[in-house]
Amino acid sequence: MKIFFSVGEPSGDQHAAHLIEELRWRIPNLEACGYGGPEMRAVGCDVHFQLTDLAVMGIARVIPLLSKFIRLAKDAERFFKEERPDAVVLVDFPGFNWHIAKRAKAAGIPVFYYLPPQLWAWGSWRIRRVRKYVDHVLCGLPFEYDWYSARGVNAEYVGHPFFDEVAGKTLDTGFIEGQHQPDRKVVGILPGS
DSSP, rough: EEEEEOSSSSSHHHHHHHHHHHHHOTTTTTTEEEEEEEHHTTTOOEEEOOOGGGGOOSSSHHGOOOOHHHHHHHHHHHHHHOOOOOEEEEESSSHHHHHHHHHHTTTTEEEEESOOOHHHHSSSSGGHHHHHOOOEEEEEEEEHHHHHHHHTTTTTEOHHHHHHHTTEEEEEEHHHHHHHOOOOOOOOOOOOO
């Protein structure tokens, strides 16, 4: 079985690498390939292009890279027609991944969106794209399943990899208790992707 992955952000690279490992455990003959990063490559994915190097936000930073993104989308389209992977798995990075989904769907290849864009928070109008180009959404948060399902999307709650990562960790209760002082404020910093 051959699965093409399209992953454009470092956090997605990490999550996709874990997914590839899990899939390999269940599907020993899995061939993972596509666009991603060093974490995916480390677990044996044939990374055609290190897309995580192009992880940018904002139109001003995207414009100089537009020709590269267009070429990568066309390369993926050619790959879909010639190699016929069994599935395409997208991980976040919607600005680019919508183009990959459209091309995979046109080639008749099932499209899965793992940890989909947070349309419930912003850009809910893009749900039409999900219904049109994505066959199955694999939700990381329980309420996402409800949100996508209520909008006619074939969705499934699979859990978020972050919770798996922290499940085995133990808290330093002494440190935490030492921080609780009435005259001090504690600030939590929770970086995203």
